[in-house]
Amino acid sequence: MNERKRVFKLNDYLLKTYKLTKYYSEEKRISFFSLGPGKSLVRAVDNINLFVHRNEVLGLVGESGCGKSTLGKTIIRLEEPTSGKIFFEDQDITNLSQERLKSHRKKMQIIFQDPASSLNPRKTVFEIISQPLKVHGMVSNKSDTSDRVADLLKKVGLEKSHMERYPHQFSGGQKQRICIARAIALEPIFLVADEVVSALDVSIQAQILNLLVILKNDLNLSILFISHDLSVVRQISDRVAVMYLGKIVEVAPSENLFSSPLHPYTQALMSAIPVPDVEIGWNPIILQGDTPSPSQRPQGCFFHPRCSKMIDICDKEDISLNAVSQGHFVACHLYSGRSTLKKIIQAQRTWL
Amino acid sequence: MSDPLLSVKNLQVFFHLAQGTLKAIDGVSLDVKKGQIVGLVGESGGGKSMIGLSILRLVPEGGKIASGKIIFEGKNLLNLSEDEIRIIRGSYISMILQDPLTSLNPAFRIGPQMIDVLRLHKGYDKKEAELIAIEMLHNIGIPDPKKNIRKFPHQLSGGMRQRVVIAIAFSCSPKLIIADEPTTALDVTIQAQILQLLKNLSTEYQTSVLFITHDLGIVANLCDSVAVIYAGEIVETAQTSELFLNPKHPYTKALFQSILRHDKKQEHFYSIEGVMGSHIDWPDKCKFYPRCSEKLDGCEKTGSVEFVSYSPDHLVRCLKYE
Secondary structure (H helix, E strand, O other): OHHHHOOOOOOOEEEEEEEEEEEEEEEOOOOOOOOOOOEEEEEEEEEEEEEEEOOOEEEEEOOOOOOHHHHHHHHOOOOOOOEEEEEEOOEEOOOOOHHHHHHHHOOEEEEOOOHHHHOOOOOOHHHHHHHHHHHOOOOOOHHHHHHHHHHHHHHOOOOHHHHHOOHHHOOHHHHHHHHHHHHHOOOOOEEEEEOOOOOOOHHHHHHHHHHHHHHHHHHOOEEEEEEOOHHHHHHHOOEEEEEEOOEEEEEEEHHHHHHOOOOHHHHHHHHOOOOOOOOOOOOOOOOOOOOOOOOOOOOOOOOHHHOOOOOHHHHOOOOOOEEEEOOEEEOOHHHOOOOHHHHHHHHHHHHO | OOOOOEEEEEEEEEEEEOOEEEEEEEEEEEEEOOOOEEEEEOOOOOOHHHHHHHHOOOOOOOEEEEEEEEEEOOEEHHHOOHHHHHHHHHHOEEEEOOOHHHHOOOOOOHHHHHHHHHHHHHOOOHHHHHHHHHHHHHHOOOOOHHHHOOOOHHHOOHHHHHHHHHHHHHHOOOOEEEEEOOOOOOOHHHHHHHHHHHHHHHHHHOOEEEEEEOOHHHHHHHOOEEEEEEOOEEEEEEEHHHHHHOOOOHHHHHHHHHOOOOOOOOOOOOOOOOOOOOOEOOOOOOOOHHHOOOOOHHHHOOOOOOOEEEEOOEEEOOHHHO
16 A cells, blocks of 8 residues: 555656647548538547656546547557657657667557457467567577466466467456467566456456556556546556546546546546445436537537536636646646635535 | 236246257246336346347247246236237337447438337327427437437437437337346446436336346446346345345355445455356256355255245345255
8 A cells, every 4th residue: 555655756757748649630521512522630639748657557537539549559659649749768759760669669568448359369379479579589489489478378367278279269358368468478668458347247357457456566567547437447546537538637646536536527427427335325417418529629628518617718718737736637727726725625525 | 015017937048059058048037016127237148138138029049938927917928929029019118228329220310210119109190200209309308309300320429329219218108118238338427317317217107127237336326126147047136225235145245346436445356256157058056156155065966046035025046045
C-alpha cells in the first residue's frame, strides 16, 4: 500500500505527450443538393497533454468513440499523429523513421481487447510468441528460443506443454494470457492494455488483472490501461484520466478521482454504474441525449449540451485542464476563476 | 397468492451432437409473477439465452425441448400448434435482444418495422398504426418522432436503436417481455437511460420482465427476484435482497466475490478456479463441483442434486444444504 502512495518525482516520467492530436478526414457523402465531395474532420484525439510515470498504471476511461483507443495507438505510433509531440524516455519519438523506431518498439507493446482475433489461428503458440524474439534478434538458436518461450509461458501461468497447441485449443482467458506473453517477450517497459478484460467473464477478469499486477511489479512495467469499465480501472490504476470526445476532462490519482470526482461528466459516468449491492440505492445522473459525433463537436465546452451544471460561459468558451489540487486536474468552467476552492469543497460535499 | 404469469417447470433442452448429448438446459424451473422483473444471471455459456429462446419455442436448429412445461396464463406453450404460438409471440410475449443493429432490418425505415408489428398483432390499419408508432416513439424519449420514424436503423445511435427495439416490444402491450442482455452493447450512461426506461414502462404497462444479464449491478437495482444459472441449471433462486444479503450456493458466493466495484478499492481480485467447460454427456451430478471451493466428499458420487428450500422463496441446489 505504501508503494502506491509514494509521491512521484517531478519529471520522473517515462512517457509524455505534448498537444498530441490525431485527426481523420471523413469523406462526406455527395447528396443531390450539395454537389462535390466535401471533407469533415473527425477529431479523435485533440491536443492531449499526458504523462505516464515509471512503474505506474495510468487508467484511461471513457465511453465508446471518445478516442481512447486511438490515443493508445498514437502514443506508441501505431497511428501517425497529426500534430503534437511524444516523448519516450526523454527522447522525441514523434518523427523517428520506422527504422529507428524499431529499437523503441521493443520497449513499448500493446495488448488488444479480443484475444481471439489478435492471435493467428494457423500458428502454434510457440510460433506466435517466438516471432517477436526472432524479429528483434533476441534469440540465437532453437533451443534458446524454446527455453525463452517456455519461460514466458510460465510467467503468464501457462505450461510448457501448451507450446505446440493452436489458439483455438484455449479458453478466452488463456488466449489473453498468450497475448500477454507475446507482449512481454521483448521485455518492454511500457504496455498499452486496450480493454484487455472486457471480453472476459467476471470470474476470469480477476485472473488476468492479478497477472497484470504481478507482471507490472516483477518487470517494472508502466501500463496505460484503457477501459470503459470504471470498476476495473479503479482496482488497477495509480492515476486515472477521463476522456470525452477526444479530450481529457479530468485526471487525478485514482483514490482522489473515485472519492471526489469533480467534472460533471465524471460524476455522471460514476453515478450511472449500478452497484451490485442492495443496500445502496441507485440514483444515476441521467445524461440527456447521446454523445455528439467527434466530427461535429459543440461550441465551447464539448460537454455543455448534456451538462446539468451548465453556466453562462460554458457554451461560449473552450476550457483546458486546470490544476485544482496536487495532481488533480479538471477541465471545467465551474472550477476556474474566482472562489474555486469553495466550489471544489462544495462539490466534494454534495458528492459524498 | 395468485398463479404466476409464467411458470417454467423442469425444462430440458438437449442438443444431440456428434460428440454426445449436450444438456443446454437441464431441469430449469422458474416463476415470473405479474408485474415482476425477474433477473436471470450467470456467466456466458451458462444457458441464459437458451431459456429465453425456449420460452418462445425458438430453440436453434439441432436443439430439442426434451421435456418440461412452460405454463403461460394457464396454457402450456409446448402443446400449442405452430399457428397458436405465433399469436403468443409478439402479442403476449415479446423479446428484446442484445444487439439492436441485428434485431432491426437495415433495409427498412424504422416506421414500417413498427407499423407492421402493430398491424399484424393488433389489426390496426396503416394510418392508425402510424399514429400509435409515433406516440410510442415519443413515450420512450425519441426526439422529433415524426422525423425520426422515417430514418433507417443505421442513422440512429446505439441507444436510440435500442429504444426503438423496446418501443416495438412494448407496442402490442405484451404481458411478458424477455430482455436478453438489452444494455450490454451500450455505454454506461446510455445503459442508465435504458434501464430507467424499462423500469418505467414495465410499471406503466404492468408488464412482467424476464431480465437476462451477467451484470449483478443491474440485478441489484432493477429486479424483484433472481435466479442464478450455471451450466444449464438454476443453482439458486430468491428475492433480490435475500440473495444479495444471504447467498447460499458456493457458485453464487464465488460470483459475488469476483465482482469488482467502482466504489470500493480491493487489494485482491478473487477468481473462480478453472473454466466452465462443456458438459457433454455429463452424468447426473452437480456441474459446479470441479470448481467449487466448498465441495464435500459426496459431491462427486451423489446423483443429481435437488432444490432445497432454505427459506420460503429461497431455493438452493447444493449438497451442503440437503
